Amino acid sequence: MQRVRKVVFPVGGLGTRFLPATKSMPKEMLPIVDKPLIHYAFEEARAAGIEQFIFITGRNKDAIENHFDSAYELERRLDDSNKNDAIARMREWLPDAGSVVYLRQQAPLGLGHAVWCAREVVGDEPFAVILADDLVQAETPCLKQMIDAYQSMSPANMAAVIEVPREKTASYGILKTISEQGKLVQASGLIEKPQPAQAPSTTSIIGRYILQPSIFDILNQQKTGSGGEIQLTDAMNEAIATTPFYGYRFDGTRYDCGEVAGYVEANVALSLARPDLREQLLPQLRKHIQ
16 A cells, blocks of 8 residues: 555636635635635645645745745845844744645636646656645544544555535535545546436535546546546546545534635634634624624
């Protein structure tokens, strides 16, 4: 069993649900408390043992690259002010030199296309995919839970799954489930965004994946699906003919930061989880709750 060493972050989206905030700023740089969304995704990947970080970017995404780079001018200003603790905190999470790769998607053709753009860097080994929009608050990072489970299995494709209300199946990739064993749910098929009446279950994929490199052979066909885009769900469904697929029921809470309500909820939840903010924030929140 090859170890999962690489992760792909598809960050080329336009973030139209957050306009005008995302007119000139990547949606992945929107802050949750005091860290941008993409920072949480990066921390989760590194905590899972990932060694190489592949960002699939687009136009006007330079802020992401700058975030994961040294900031000499800022460090100089902090040094002049004797703010050594701030310098140390900023340096401690920076990725190692040479461990980050940035690739341009060039056109917004779907999640499957974004993942396909990483094919030459990923090579012939299993890899992870994290969508920063899905922020998971968990004692053990979600991707680490998945990798730990994956290492005891035969090679397979895997995605984190949750149960969603049936009326929301048209917003997710849905599993045709055939069996469950512990936290693993085996599927005989996947459907991208089915209408509630056609959904085979309410078991839904969220933005955490472990994929075999053979997925690139399918994505290379550039088949379009829902919304006229190249869908990763469709490629994983086609791969089931030769590669088993499992959903993984992770421990933790997922916040959909791709929509405004979920983003605001994540800010509140993660703020309240911090002892240094909780006591200050609770009285303020109570003033706004009727």
